Amino acid sequence: MTSAAGLFKRCGCHDPMTGRRLGSQCPQLGVRGHGSWYFRLELPPGKNGRRRQLRRGGFASRKAAGAARDFLSNPTTLDGTSGSAVTVAQWLRLWLESRENLAPSTMRSYAMHARRHLIPNLGRERVTELTPARVQAMFTSLIRTHAATGRPLSVATLQRIQATLRVALNAAVRRGLLASNPARFVELPSGAKPHPVVWTPTRIALWQASGIRPAVAVWTAAQTAEFLAWLHRSEHPLYVLFHLVALLGLRRGEAAGLQWADVDLRARTVTVARQVRQIGKHLELAAPKSASSNRVIALDHTTAALLQGLRIEWLATHPGTSEPVGFLFPDRSGAPLRPDFLTVIFRHLNSASGLPPVRLHDLRHGAASLSLAAGNDLRTVQALLGHSSITLTADTYATVLPDLAHHAAEATAHLLQDATGTQSGRRRPGRRSRTGRSTRIRHHR
Template sequence: MPSARRAGSIYRRCECRDGTGKLLGSKCPKLKKKNHGSVALRQELPPDASGKRRTFRRTGYDEVTKAQGDLSRLQAILELAGADEADQQRVGDYLADINRRRGDIPQVDEVKRRLGVGVPLDGTTTVAQWLDRWMATKKTRDTTNAGYRSHIRVHLAPRLGHLRLDRLSVGHVQAAFDAIAEDADTVRAENAARREQEQRAAWGRPGRPPASERERLAVERDRLAAMPPYRKITGLATRHAIRRTLRAALNRAIAEQLITFNPAKYVELGSSSRPKGLLWTDERVARWRATGERPSPVMVWTPEQLGAFLDEAECSSRLYALYHLVAHHGLRRGEGVGADWANVHLDGPQPRIDVLTEIVVDGWTPVETVPKTDSSMASVMLDRGTVDVLREHRVRQDSERRAAGPKWTETGKVFTTETGAWLHPEVVSKEFRRLVELAGLPPINLRDLRHGAAALVKAGGGDVHDAKVKLRHSTITLTSDTYMELFTEYEQELTERAAAAVPRARRPRDGEPAAEGAEPSGDADSGGVEA
């Protein structure tokens, strides 16, 4: 129930002084005059933390109506706290501070807003305090929140957290992101230096190095041990993601009317385009083997390379069916690991898998959730070859169930451990990397295996729209930004293959021997005219 209205009053206060500057008070001879002195107000405040009584006083009003207006505002502010003792003390502390420094009495709506969101009433909320408050109210899924927390903990709080929220400027935010970019350059240089030092510290020949070389290598290895370890580089795309986190938090502060301007909106970071998908052509493979550099963050195997990987996986891994499904039908890692047998339909004229659940990682803990976007929750049509692979996998899983006996955990998942438990997504990625190395193939990430499904769409005669449907993207722009260059490359390769598939008995070019069985042409014996 609301608290009782605390005592408050309007009165006149004599400001007359004697020759020494001392207030006359009750000795003033003018007190008997009706309008002598200035108007003042008095309002009782909630007691402080120790229980001591407090009073708000203000003098110097030239009109009773102005004093009455401020008194009414004070009483309305006090009513905001209701019966909550903590809020009453917060409001009392706030008004006592205003009384001490003779600050302006705030509007009721401003205090109500600040009291409602749990931020300091005096406007001294820092960026770090607001980011913590914002995260406490986020309703997005755990893995998304983990990304926000990482951005806040690693980048935003250390560089901006100490600043007052209502004084955060474009200059503050720009300086913070410039510092993040400079740190990224430093880490990139340190990583490159460590990579070079590793080469100097390694004996790259067979057998044990001679004594002279062992001494040199020991020195180089000591230098390597003293260097900073490899660190992750905060690239441009990550900096854009960090800015999106800050913009979202500040937009919420604007909605709560704590600030009126979002400085993160005007920070310049440079263009952040999506990495383009490129094929591992023979030329690129040769360059990678020579330099160790990948041409693009998104690399895609050719059908021949993919076939070599799947052959290796079929012989060497119990997770072959999972990699086959991802490679041919573009499921994400979490969608494959989270697939339920109840949502797999192998019989009937249109075999399919309904993507309704996924297993993602929150820190290191696997968490089952629904796919991130509505477009991802869809049915994926299966080809006959994939149907056969999944049926064989189910037979294998039944054998593992019988072998595990009472140790088996029935989760209903398509892909599990040998005892039926959930597969950890990172275990799937680790096994994928092992198989890539075993097959001697150029490197791709497990996510790139999904990208390769787009290439198979093109190889099968489809276009970008067909790839959008296959990968369940929300917009065709997302598909086009990533795969258009890949499709152009694939178009050229298919064009060359199509041309080479036509047998020809070509006329020899200058300096070339005539093809076996080819008819001579253009000479005197064949009826030609001599020059």
């Protein structure tokens, strides 16, 4: 589907016979929502006199593609408006329409921030007249307005709104509408991430008496073992899934996305190659959160035996097959489980078990702590969790369990005692005893 104005529509469908991409020849392009709009712009000839063209695509509508084409051909105008008069609302809409290669969740987040916060508060402002003070005033107003309604915006939400505005205005800087980005200088309340703490007897007593609980808490090794044992006795169908999350530190989307092709029982490994991503009611299979999240995890003998049992169950219900296929934990239709369903079912199981409350994601924190308590170093835990940097592992997940903390304290004390040659409780070297004899320092060779 083409246009004489240099606008055309195309899609990524392929010819089933040749495998070639149909592009602008796809017969489904007339269907609403199928494909996206592109524009073609003639540029001045190069130094060698050759013809040059600029082509951009990914626009949701013909109008958006035309507006982008017109703006690039004459950066001082947008939708027929002088560049100096382009409003933030106009710019945000064009910017959103022209986003390419973004994850659907990211695009959804950008659009929500623009619709709910940025356009209502900054939409009438001219882009060329935006200042750090004006942007700061908008965030101050957001904070006060939402606090007054009893629904304050979290620091994380404010930071994400700022990030959306910063990315959008960076594009405006590249187009010459701004000399610098005023969103860079916004000051927001500090929002240090709460570090995980362990459910000690004191914290449990406080929670039982007052309902007060830590923002992020993890179970001890004994509590985790108690939960898994209770789940096993209950013969819950998702026992193996929660076992994998608790020991391997899988994210809920990674656990839901595991397929039998990812399991190698001979080598005792599981490959994390995808995640189930949920956007509203829609599910999609996507790459893991980062390149480091695509990882191969070694399995202990117990976990491998659980997966072997799951494999035997699958083969018993699918006679005539030699190897299981599909998802490890499918729903009744064979599709992957919804991540939000896993969160809800875990919350119910946590409550029924009688153990102090944790979030499903806190099992991931607990897996890191258990690995550290077992004597593994941070590099090993980083690889287990699929973090891109060891700093993130140390800052966020290196929760020290009480037994490990006491062991470290005793080890430090023994190191000092060995260096001084004394034992705990003995008199200091050189001091006189009641008999008048001097306590000698014992030298170690």
